[in-house]
Amino acid sequence: MSSNAVTLRDVARLAEVSEITVSRVLRGSGPIRAATRDRVLEAVRRTGYVQNRLAGTLASSSSNLVGVVLPSLSNNVFPEVMAGINAALVRSGYQPVVGVTDYDAKAEEHLVRSILAWKPAAMILTGLQHSRETVRLVERAGIRVIEIMDVGGRPIDVAIGLSHYAAGMATAKHLLARGYRRFGFVGHDIKRDHRAGQRLQGLIEWLVETGMAPPRIQLSNGASSILAGRAGLQSLLANYPECEVVVFANDDLAVGGVYHCLAAGITLRDQLGIFGFNGLDIAQALPQPLSTIRSNRALIGQIAVETFLQSSTPEPEGRVIDTGFDIIAGETA
């Protein structure tokens, strides 16, 4: 089209003012006489002008982009997190540039680098595990870095989330109190999903500490999914039929476990307890709501955005905001 060659200059000419006046009207900055303003707005309308934020940001070095880097979209929890972040962002006039790492540190590093090239106002990362280069990159960028979902470590700037280790311990305590003794665990690729690994560790340590046997563990290689959970439980029970309760690395997998029980005629809770993590709707809507732990995801997203809105300078000492977690008793364990 060559169409959108409409620039401030064109609008300015039509309105018979200078470019800076148009710029001021559009940004609502500085005092403008009503008549001038009307002429400018009319000219904007007539020309169909669309601002160029590249030029604007370059000149003012203040962007409304925010980088959001998530490990996955197939685990149901991250779309929910994304929705929360997006809602808070939109209200404040920011736009997300998203990246998905697939739990790969190198991929994260690459994504962070290319997002930083767009000079975002802030960067939201998932978790506290990053390559040294990733940390160096965001630190040098001098912007707010919000690490969400985990607080079990040293943040770059601010970390918002929960202690997964503590969540794992709480799971063990809760299930022991309900009378379960022989534990199983079904997870996906724990080496890559560090937070799931932390939960497992918390679980193990509390069991060992109280003199119980550690859980029988069944891990799959692929991504987390309902089907993986279903298959995982089947394998686990084939090898270790003595399990009384099975803790799943997350709700997606746990729902798969519930499905296996439904299909195999295993009575939930009586014959086998099932416990998840996240508190997703998908699991609470089950005929018997899943017993699980609620991570306060909506809150995490909201606080993440509020944090960089409040101040645009990173905190050199680092800060941790623990949004905690709640046990959802449910009906499956």
Next chain:
Amino acid sequence: MSSNAVTLRDVARLAEVSEITVSRVLRGSGPIRAATRDRVLEAVRRTGYVQNRLAGTLASSSSNLVGVVLPSLSNNVFPEVMAGINAALVRSGYQPVVGVTDYDAKAEEHLVRSILAWKPAAMILTGLQHSRETVRLVERAGIRVIEIMDVGGRPIDVAIGLSHYAAGMATAKHLLARGYRRFGFVGHDIKRDHRAGQRLQGLIEWLVETGMAPPRIQLSNGASSILAGRAGLQSLLANYPECEVVVFANDDLAVGGVYHCLAAGITLRDQLGIFGFNGLDIAQALPQPLSTIRSNRALIGQIAVETFLQSSTPEPEGRVIDTGFDIIAGETA
């Protein structure tokens, strides 16, 4: 920090070459002597230079951003679509700037305008229903506009998806062939989700055409969710217990329907048929896989990206790519 004041100039000084040489090395454009290149790369490393795409794009007017505008993230289908688009995008070196409209045309218009301000290389929109201003905006931008998920209408540039009207008719035919006669329909806010409305219309028209009674309809106001589907089926059956089969506006709702049956002791298929739309994993993993229609979402995302990679000029005549759909017989209807 004042940190990232590192620009091409700094790198150039350190490497004792001109800025443009650094630029060429970094973009791999033009012939560079190996020794020069090494010196430049070393300088880049030492300075920790991160390119500024704002400046680059402004100077070259060729961006690697792509706008992606989706109606929702809570309906499970859109995270899947997003995952597909993202995968294809990343492979090609593009980055998504995402917006969520919540099925609101005005919100879409607003989002499109602010994304266009970043001069994206292409814009991916959902569906064919947009405000006149939205259409004008993207047309004037002169970039590729890919409308995904629907082909039942006139595209701005290219539309990739399926005919939802045809899918609705196919649903009716399939269920009639299986012997069902008394139909019910559970949906969410049909006025806003135009594609769900089209499917319902196709369903109704085929039933009426073959002399059947139109479906009993139960709509909820809120967003689509598993819980809404569960509640919706309950209400529908309370009012119209004669229903033999219930078509749901999508799989999320249908899973809720299945849950209701499980909880209420209704035998699937024998006592009541349940039929969905989308073919999501979450529904195929059920003990009895959901009977539904597969929309080829991964394919749609992939083709969307390929389309604008192939050519950067919109097609004035418009074009439609029908990726079709398949009936998944399943075990619930």
Next chain:
DNA sequence: CTGTTAGCGCGTTCAA
């Protein structure tokens, strides 16, 4: 209340 000047950091174009 409005305008002028001087860049923001890069890539294109032309020259060497």
Next chain:
DNA sequence: TTGAACGCGCTAACAG
């Protein structure tokens, strides 16, 4: 194989 000059479209800073 390398460089100089110029401008992309906008806004900050200072005038008036």
